[in-house]
Amino acid sequence: MERILSLQDVRFTYTPDDPDGRHAVDGVSFDMHAGEWIAVVGHNGSGKSTLARLMIGLLFPQEGTVGLFGDTLTEDNLWEKRSQMGMVFQNPDNQFVGATVQDDVAFALENNGIPFEEMTLRVQNALKQVKMDTFLDHEPQHLSGGQKQRVAIAGALALRPRLLILDEATSMLDPQGREEVIRVILDLREKTGLSVISITHDLEEALLADRVVVMNGGRKFAEGTPQEVFLKGEALTELGLDLPFAMRLSALLGEQGIGTEPGTMTERKLVEQLWTLRSNR
Amino acid sequence: MDIALEQVGYTYAAGTPFQKQALHDVNVRIPSGSYTAIIGHTGSGKSTLLQHLNGLLKPTAGIVRIGDTQVTKETKGKQLKPIRRKVGIVFQFPEHQLFEENVLKDIMFGPLNFGVEEEEAKARALRWIERLGLPEGTAEKSPFDLSGGQMRRVAIAGVLAMEPDVLVLDEPTAGLDPAGRKEIMDLFYELHEQRDMTTILVTHSMEDAARYADHMIVMHDGMDVLQGPPGEVFADAERLAEWRLGVPRTVSFQRLYEEGAGLPPGPPALTEEQLAAYLAADLGKGGGAS
């Protein structure tokens, strides 16, 4: 499988002149293959957003390298690499550039000199993929947070990226907005096999990923499939993260003397175990 | 201090092509000392309702009673200030209201505006800085040098230092990480318990409403469609769905379990602890319930 992203021993500090300054990212390495979905989780200030900025060349590491699509990211190939990536940020308002939905989706296309006829097609298609194609002429102030984030995703998709980075794209949304956005991403993954890196502090969201990287204090605290990572249980809670609902409930049931299989992460699996316990009673 | 809305209506931009009716014949009572949660879909009118609770908006129809003060559309601006001392509001993303050169002054801003003496205001500010768990030395720092979570706490301290009788919270934990969220919600609950402070929580989180509130108001299309304790409100998931609202995860899990086990729906489990106890009782274990 093609390796599309490769971080090698990346270090970054916002205060390079201060010898005692804290590294926001401190020696992080990991690889990503085409078609993978990786969740980078950690509490606020764990270095996860800095990591996202390093991946797309908004920041350059003081030590280590960031590899994208086979090359090391440099000032020279920055724009070419960026044209193959999309990024959606936290605040739905502050990334809406266009006057209307369609203008905003077209923005990256205009920047990359895509001809007009092609643009209209791509804008339509991208908006269809996020189910916002009936909102072409809507202005941002008349959209909900979830809708704006879906438009931002469409803006990234229109460029047909090989990698989509979501930098806490759901953290400012209400539960409904979050659900809309997650449903769209799940749908995209299934239909297009898009590679996704999602930076989040929501472990329920991380559950959906193929692989989870847990950040703490600028370092990689753990890495593995959601199963492997969530088995650390308590250790994650201590980092200020919240275990998935099913795991919290399992722990509470354990206190009541009801044993469930360790590492039961979904509600479905948990309820099935409880039904079995009940019929064996 | 009771708050009551009687036949309250509110219309934005009345008499223009942009006119919009946000509240429609709302009748609501928030009992003194209660922890009331207001829930509703986006656009249901809950934020317009919130702004009536301390006279930021005057109703275009009906009466708002706050303690023994009445607010109607004729009420003069000057008469509203005493109300605002008694009812404090923590808005969504309250850190956006910080402006002073240091944290101490920012927290003192509210108390000083309401005529609290300088010394007393300072004492209160220092007390709340400590109570909110902000690190030592925060008082002298510029609020803009703090982390997002700390800025949020400073802004909350600024409202609490007014020592209001009623505290209104509008999505106070939006954008915080899980640990920060829980700390802040637990703090508000403690204040409610210790000081018997009437607390009004406007939220999208059914889990928070279920866990903390003892009274709930459901808004839909600018109307109050349901009021009652969480145990009643969350008992009928179908009706909530009509208003585009869900039930807490504990309740949806409980219903799933009951359905598979062939049990009739029991009283909704409002917290994870309650759910675990309920399941344990049904499975014949724990708590001596069997």
Added chain:
Amino acid sequence: MMEKMVFGRYIPGDSFVHRLDPRSKLIFVFIFIAAVFLANNTVSYALLLAFTLLSILASKVRIGFLIGGLKPVMFLIAFTFLLHIFFTKEGDLLFQLGFLKIYEEGLRQGIYISIRFLVLVLMTSLLTLTTSPISITDGLEVLLNPLKKVKFPVHELALMMSISLRFIPTLMDETDKILKAQLARGSDISSGTMKERIQAVVPLLVPLFVSAFKRAEDLAVAMEVRGYRGGEGRTRYRQLKWDWRDTTALLILLAVIVALWFLRG
């Protein structure tokens, strides 16, 4: 108060005027402004007024709404009207009350100037009422394009304008929110001495600036990530289309100008 402002506001619609290309509307209004000064007698002013009314009808904007929104400007018109009445001392004396003398010429000039003022305000309002700000920006960008040859940053200006327009509602919302948050903390902008009032604005302005800077920073990053590197090599998504309506509108204007020319005294 802001809600009733008409000037600079856009009301979506599907009338003949709404569907005109922003370029033709801009050219139209500029030429019209110049043409207004051709009028110098009763017939020509009547023609101007009639033409303006016809344009309003063609735009399907409610006249009541236009008049209601023009109230702040009405004061100015009334003021210039009175100035002319009292200070022009030509023609027959029409009316005298103590030292106040009103002459025929004064009345005539007063009415003429008021009409001139009124049609100018109505026509420009009509432009903004029927053209979305973003279309006006597009039209201006294309019309000013020749200036690029003299290194005038046409694209950058147009982008700045469109982003400012896009953020006006967001910042208005923000102002409202911060104002309410400070009111809830007992801040009071509407009473007290001048000094107190000025001091009361600080808690509003500081957060607004902080937030505007934060937004600008976020926006710049978002634009960079989406490949924005200035106007060079960019294509345009918004295409303007000139059709028969636009040609017709300008031909009608031309006819009016010719008529004005012959009718003027």
